[in-house]
Amino acid sequence: MARQARHDRQEVLEKALALFWAKGYHATSLKDLEAALDMRPGSIYAAFGSKEGLFAEALRLYAQSSKAQFQDMMTRGPTPLAALAGHVRSLGCPEARQAPSRACMLVKTLLETPDDDPGLRAETEELMRRMEAAFAEVYRDAQRAGQLPAGADPERLASRLQAEIFGLRAYAQRTDSQARVAQLAEDIAGDIEALATG
Template sequence: MALFWARGYHATSLKDLESALDMRPGSIYAAFGSKADLFRAALDLYAATGRTAFKDTMAQANSPIAGLAAHVRMLAGMCQKAVPSRACMLVKSLLETPDDEPELRQSVEAMMRQTEMAFADAFRSAIETGEIAPDANPDRLAARLQAGIFGLRAYAQRTDSASRIEAIAEDMAREIEGLRV
């Protein structure tokens, strides 16, 4: 996962994979089927890790809006850590995967939809508990949040972003909190 996250699907060679996995090409193909299948497994792990972190953050929060805001703040901290890339692996993959590789692109988009649906569910819960206005559109709020997070994670790739990323995330979190009625 770290290798694909850092380099991307196309820039990761079979030799790179052999070295990272300490496996021969035949063993890689026997275990995973293809480079694309191994990449999908890495994406699955990345997405599952993100879903777990989101669920944990939401479970610890005292309300849906507090959980969503905490999630954004947590992502800012992650952008500061030593990870293979400060950009989201899903966003990088979406931008790298052309339309002529529809299976990989569909996998990436399906994972992004899962995340967006989890955000929408949190906004629905906030509506149901009266935390935000009943006429709020949870799907639109979720799409906006996901776009904002993707922008934050892409912005974090800049070499001069470290001093600003937490402030930007804080602004995003406060916008979420500002939805409260």
């Protein structure tokens, strides 16, 4: 019985994720959630505590899925930098994933959440810090493999890459951006490959 409940919760979270990603946190009403999840408000609050609680869980699910895709990409390249460049190129083709939105859910949330929001803003920033740390680890792997010079700064490179990806994913929200996003992703990927020594 408990197993069935977990399955139902996962299904609810996936539906909520799609809705929140498409509309954003503030634009998603309780009525939108009722319709998408086929749940009454009392059931939503009993299961997740609040709309914010539901959103936070959906956001974590999004981050976990993104991290899993990233880790899978890191196993595909012949070198750490080549794998990282491949990851960036994949971000230039969002239409292939048929995502609910062209922009990253973390980026959308960060942009729409006020600085003084004690919950969602902190949650979003922490998830983004974890992703940046994963980028830094790839750069350290490249350094250990002799692909990056010893004097390179993996943390700074990771911050720069996250800033570039943040910009790319925000730019993707423009309705006329599809062709340009792929070109920009290629430029960023090329810059990563150019870091390789020898």
